[in-house]
Amino acid sequence: EKAHPDVFNIFLQILDDGRLTDNQGRTVNFKNTIIIMTSNLGTEIITEKLGVGGEITEGIRRTIFE
Structure with missing residues (x-):
């Protein structure tokens, strides 16, 4: 991007x-x-909303893929 x-x-x-x-x-x-291509898309969302213990919750996954 x-x-x-x-x-x-x-x-x-x-x-x-x-x-x-x-x-x-x-x-x-x-x-x-x-x-093979990679992206940093969604990195900001992940770092702002990491769950307890650094877990990526299902809610975070849904937000990223929307």
Whole structure:
């Protein structure tokens, strides 16, 4: 969510087409590639509302996934 728009365009090309073409016209095939992405989305909610003993309650889970 903080990445430069060009990064989003690169991922869009990889995820939509299964390949990436660079400025020189070279193509890399991503069809058999597993891409793992992470996010800090929900971190603020978790840290503000942690339950007793640092537990993530069901209510916190619901709030994050809404």
